[in-house]
Amino acid sequence: MESGELHTSHMVVGGDALARDANGRVVFVAGALPEETVRVRYRTTKKDFATADVIEVITASPSRVEPACEAWQRGCGGCDWQHIEPQAQLAFKADMVREALARTAKIDQPVVTIGASIEPWGYRTTVRLAVDPSGRVGFRSRRSHDLVLTQACPVAHPLINEMLAVVTATRTDEITLRVGLGNDEPAAWGDTGGEIFGLGMGITHGVHAMVHEVVAGHRFQVSAGSFFQSSPAAAELLVQSVARACADIDLRKATVIDAYGGVGLFAATVAGAAGRVVLVEASPSACADARHNLAVQRADGRAEVVERRLEDWEPVDAQVVIADPARSGLDKVAVAVLADTGADRFVLVSCDAGSLARDTRLLRDAGYAHRGTEVFDGFPNTSHIEAVTRFDRV
Ligand SMILES: C[S@@+](CC[C@H](N)C(=O)[O-])C[C@H]1O[C@@H](n2cnc3c(N)ncnc32)[C@H](O)[C@@H]1O
Known part of the structure; x- marks a missing residue:
């Protein structure tokens, strides 16, 4: 494949840096940072865009570091951002989210705030x-x-x-x-x-x-068969952020839907004192864990675990929806089902900037306005994001 020299501008969804070649065509450059001049080898070339890998850094970003991991040097695909200084990664992740919300969800100057990062090493459980x-x-x-x-x-x-x-x-x-x-x-x-x-x-x-x-x-x-976040530290950051996104609501008087609820992370914590919480989850293993984890709330009738695909669930009236779907995000059907609860507050937990932007567009079409997104680093040294977004019905 041919090689060439490029200057990058910013990070985009997927974790690559964006550059334009001499013809103005977009090139997604893996292994580059914003504002770098790099020599690349092209991987794929299409009419409207190309992908490329860095083979030499000509002018390096101040945030570039030499990855210390010996498996990374041998080509391990686990950490695609080990070449970025850990303290700089979260700001790049927030930029990726901002760009996706502006480009895909067509929000002019979206409110995106930077949350916290967990320790960059030794975190994955x-x-x-x-x-x-x-x-x-x-x-x-x-x-x-x-x-x-x-x-x-x-x-x-x-x-x-x-x-x-x-x-x-x-x-x-x-x-x-x-x-x-x-x-x-x-x-x-x-x-x-x-x-x-x-x-x-x-x-x-x-x-x-x-x-x-x-x-x-x-x-x-x-x-074993149940999902859990990348670490309890990352789970803690998400719980705090979801709680902040509901802080102005008296949850004791509210019905909260914990959609894609897993083992009950948000149902037990943020919605622990809610008037009622309904957790909807497809995995039998996660539901069994959730029933155990919410036993106290279930005993007093305040918690219900519904073992069903969200798309097949019959919505109940609620004031708050917390939805934490898989990386692919919500789809039209899930948005319609959740909007049918009549909830005024919708808190979306996303682990992908692209699906967050698509979901934001779907939620806007269903009557929800984007109020702000808080971005975290629960996966340091990778381009994966964690984001909590608050929407209000308008
Ligand atoms: C990102 S995890 C979030 C789990 C939980 N909120 C947490 O923080 O631990 C997504 C969850 O959605 C569940 N899930 C995936 N597709 C689903 C669907 N169509 N309907 C309901 N649950 C689904 C998975 O089993 C998984 O537990």
């Missing part, structure tokens, strides 16, 4: 690893399906690294390692069964593995 035919584990490479074997990961929690150093597996293509910091409990399971070796005593294996996390003073049971 769940990692998913690929397994090679001889049982060794690693992460997928940046640009291919190849495996980068690894026995240490600097963004993973130290207890995960203890497992990573010794684990092998057979009869499965992928395994997940998780640690619950509530009791420092390690757990491991093969995503398609199989057997896991090397982990020694005290580690729960298999799909019935269960760990515990403590967030905002609440203890959560989290089973």
